[in-house]
Amino acid sequence: MDVLVTGTAGFIGSHVALALLDKGVRVIGLDNLNDYYDVTLKKARLARFIDHPNYTHVHADLADRDRMEALFVRHRPQRVVHLAAQAGVRYAAENPHVYVSSNVTGFLHVLEGCRQHGVEHLVFASTSSVYGANTDMPFSEHRPAEHPLTLYAATKKANEQMAHSYAHLYGFPCTGLRFFTVYGPWGRPDMALFLFTRAILAGEPLKVFNHGQHKRSFTYVDDIVEGVVRTLDHVPGKDPQWHSASPDPSSSGVAPFRLYNIGNEQPVALLRYIEVLEQCLGRKARLEMLPLQAGDVPDTEADVSSLIQAVGYRPHVAVETGVASFVRWYRDYYGV
Structure with missing residues (x-):
């Protein structure tokens, strides 16, 4: 099988590419290696598999329509895992146009490629940030998420709606995964x-916002990758349980479309997260307590029961194990 994975120089994308290669899948990897953060780190991620005989790398920007059309014409992937995006919720205040260019226009080019070339299944990254102003915990994809608080979240919500429309109009299956606070080796410096x-x-000192009162569904990257790979093989159809009088946002009776939360079910207090990191590093942190940042939500908690039922996904890496793994990687990579 030939699978296009976008964002293969990125944190999650590089892990997904490696996992698919280990399964014997032929991977076409796309990345533009932009300078949003350290390009050296991105190249180091790619170096782990760029010479693999089943890997083909394409250096291109999602927003480049001609390059994206040429990619689909030349490589004709059977399935697509779309992870590339302009990430980060705060950078949008400085450069909002790049979010629309990459996350909206770029996603349109992915959808068009899938439509024109008979892609069997598109799995794309959404985010827990779409829940925005919602306070009903745990967050469930079966309830509406109509009030994102950042431009990044708004572009991801737009992706979900665009994917549903394409799944309905053209009949190709789409699955969106709402990621919850992913961490682990080869992570993002921001x-x-x-x-x-x-x-x-x-x-x-550590800048600790909301005076450390955050709770997050911190999710280790290996658990995320397992869920992505399993979902790729679980192709959705129309949901017979959906009816127009009471539509379920996570599925559709008119399109082969699904949305799933993907994350750890057990939220961890931010101060506990820092405590675990202190133990792994053998050093105490100096904390600079600051108010809640604009666009931040105080807590996230993932209801992943639907993904468990659909693909048998269940995250299992505890934060103590995951943070220790990150620290080992960090010390080795940076020589500290």
Whole structure:
């Protein structure tokens, strides 16, 4: 099988590409290696598999319509895992246009490629950030999520709606996965665990927003990858339980479309997360307590019962194990 994976120089995309290659899948990897964060790290992720005989790399931007059309014409993937996007909820305040270019226009090019070339199944990344102003915990994909609080979340909500319309109009199956706070080796430098580790080792204070009162469904990257790979083989159809009087946002009676939460069911307090990191590093952190940031939600908690039922997915890596794994990688990669 030939699978297009977008964002293979990224955190989750590189792990997914490796997992598919280990299963004997031929992977076409797409990335534009932009400089949103350290390009050296992105190249190091790619170096783990770029010479694999079943891997083909395409250096292109999602927003480049001609390059995306040429990719689908040349490689004709049977399935697509779309993980590339402009990430980060706060960078949008500085550069909002890149979010629409990458996450909306770029996603349209992926959908068009799937439509024109008979792709069997599109699995795409959404985010827990779409729940926005919702406070009804745990977050469930069976309830509406209509009030995102950041532009990043709004673009991902748009992806879900665009995918449903294409699944309905053209009949190709689409599955969206709402990721909950992914962490682990080869992670992104703009995320909390990376920032906290760097600050503690440098003897600098940690900026702890919401005065440390956050709780998050921190999810180890291997658990995410397992869910993505399982979902790729679980092709949705129309849901006979859906009816127009009471539509379920997670499925559709008119389209082969599904939405799933993917994350750890057990939320962890941010201060406990920091405590585990201190234990792994053998150093205490200095905490700079700050108010809640604009666009942040105080807590996230994932209801993943639907994904468990559909594909047998159940995250199992405890935060103590996952943070220790990240610290080992960080010390080795940076030589500290």
